[in-house]
Amino acid sequence: MIAIESHLKQLLMNALAPFGLKVTLDEIVIEKTKDPKFGDYATNVCLKFAKNISLKPIDLAKQLINQLKDPHLQKVEVAGPGFLNFFVKTETLTAVIQDILRLNDQFGKSQLGQGKRINLEFVSANPTGPMHVAHARAAALGDVIATLLTHVGYKVTREFYVNDAGGQIRNLALSIYMRYRELLGDKVTLPEDGYFGKDIIEIAKEVRHQYGDKIVSFDETFFKKIGVEKQLKRIQEDLILMGVHFDVYRSEQDVRNEGHIEKTLKKLAPFLYQDQGATYLKTTAYGDDKDRVLIKSDGQYTYFLPDIAYHQDKLSRNQDQLIDMLGPDHHGYIARMKAALAMLGYPADTLEILVMQLVTLTENGVEVKMSKRTGKGITLRDLVEEVGQDAARYFIAARSYHNPLEFDLDLAKTKTNVNPLYYAQYAHARLQSLLEAGKDLGLDSSGSGLDSIEELDLLKHLRLFPQVVNQAAQARETSIIAQYIQQLASYTHSFYTIRRVIDRDQPKLSAARLALVKASAQILKNSLAIFGIDALNKM
């Protein structure tokens, strides 16, 4: 299959040269037309560059058109104020069918990333309690972005940072201990910043079951270890519910124990200073709006210092680029972490931070804040149990991460056309049933005889898939794939309804249409696979 956009760009670049216009490929914009009367593709180069050589756009277009002879083009027209409209030969458009049928699930993949290693850190929920809907969003998005990057040739490591050190974990340990004492009949006062959830009582019960009543004093290390283990296990169970797998769980405590902090401090030495007993990092030297404390006056580290050490640790594990996915409350953190990495000598684009916006849930048009079961905030588990893994993943990843997400629970549960995931699945199931019913007719992948609007729309859209995947990966925008899927499903349903595929009086045309059906089904499958969703053969 010829990549028509780049082909046309090349053609235009060569054609413009004799006019004294030196234009790079990147400066030439080829766009898909909205209206078939403008052909298949259009360019605005004449509008853009005519004035450089003191011509009217329309005159340049008229002269240029004679240079634009090409075997793939049926004709080229000048339109409007100076657009060039390209009408592509049908044979060129149908060539995509053969490519898809040859490459199957490889169609759409590329080597754009050239094997570059990307470490994508996401979720990293604190092991102090159950994961909530915000974590669900991070989990689904991160996982789909990772798949997307893998598709375009990056080597991706999915990483979860376990915040198992620091004050909050001490609070967790203390909370479990107090609940444990409580079980033994003691009157206790829970720590002010403690954790009061039912999960803590459960853990205390398990501790008592396992160790009996013999623990008399607060052994911080012991309770931390127990607490983190239990909570992390729960988190991992939840991630499985979401269909998310991490390659690396990296413990903050390990990062600390392995001496990364000391090493990092040493490297940062030129940028450190003391003030009122605290150690500051001069992040303002690299664009932050104020300097940040690394070591508090009581000798404890802030969160920031181990986190710098952690980023250094990730990079030392042979990673070319880091991507962090964070919630909106962390946006202030971007400048300081980038500053720190710059001080450590890394190029500015080493760290990329995706700031994800908030999630709200609605039911019957009303925002749902509390879980019906627990009366607390809605957990990831509540969400998956309510709508299922596929819908949860699709609804989350179908929206751009940088906009707030309104998750409509009713919609995700609806098994009708209202639900975009069902719409796409239904399209796939219908195509599969055609292939089943028409398997005696064979497939004609040459595409000869396909010339209706419905067929051409579908063909043009199928051709776009590889570049859509690349574009989505580069923008880290899974929503672009969802848009593509909805459009593909729409073209598929129109084609299905309007053109009869299996017609035994016209076996040649049927075979050609079946090949198109097979190709379309394959791309529906490939695109859903990016979301980690299996296409359904029957519904």
Add this chain to the structure above:
RNA sequence: GUCCCCAUAGCUCAGCUGGAUAGAGCAACAGCCUUCUAAGCUGUAGGUCAAACGUUCGAAUCGUUUUGGGGACGCCA
């Protein structure tokens, strides 16, 4: 006060490396099943792209300002 995100149809959202008449789904209305899955299709209606100014042959898209909404600004993590 500073910073980040956002504002497009009644609702949920696309479109934003500037381009021809601003799109989709839902909701509303009118049609389409004796033949491949009606969980579908076709059509009608619905808009001051928050506002103003600017850049441009051309602005929903770029810039400035204003308004409105959400969030962040710790020796918390």
